[in-house]
Amino acid sequence: MDQLDFAVGDHKPKEINSVEELLAFHDQLVAQAEKILTETPEAEFFKPWTMRNGEIVYFTMPKVQVVRTWCLNHLFHHRGQLTVYLRLLDVPLPGMYGPTADDNQGA
Numbered sequence: 001m002d003q004l005d006f007a008v009g010d011h012k013p014k015e016i017n018s019v020e021e022l023l024a025f026h027d028q029l030v031a032q033a034e035k036i037l038t039e040t041p042e043a044e045f046f047k048p049w050t051m052r053n054g055e056i057v058y059f060t061m062p063k064v065q066v067v068r069t070w071c072l073n074h075l076f077h078h079r080g081q082l083t084v085y086l087r088l089l090d091v092p093l094p095g096m097y098g099p100t101a102d103d104n105q106g107a
Contacts, residue, residue, distance in 0.1 A: 002047065007054035037067075 016022045045064040050057060061069075083093055092102040 001049075003050040003052060005052050005054065007052075 014025060016025060045067065046062050048060050049063045049066045050060040051070075052058060079096075083096075086093055093100055095103060
């Protein structure tokens with residue numbers, strides 16, 4: 001797609017009733033994203049993409065930049081928020097980039 005227009009469509013939040021449903025939905029979306037990213041011709045990523053709400057245009061930039069900044073960086077940001085939230089609840093976290101303080105190595 002070449003744009004996201006919030007004024008078009010009738011988005012309704014997906015109803016999730018269990019952890020299993022949430023994980024299945026997550027896995028479905030990841031598989032869909034991987035398929036799109038691997039099957040889309042590289043040249044398509046250099047075409048412009050626009051986020052708008054009807055006549056109000058928030059931005060237009062190359063799709064490759066949207067994937068990096070609005071998709072990946074945004075995902076990383078929320079992963080960081082989730083790890084802080086889980087730490088505050090004393091939930092041990094696995095290492096994402098190597099050992100963490102929760103690994104209890106040598107202590």
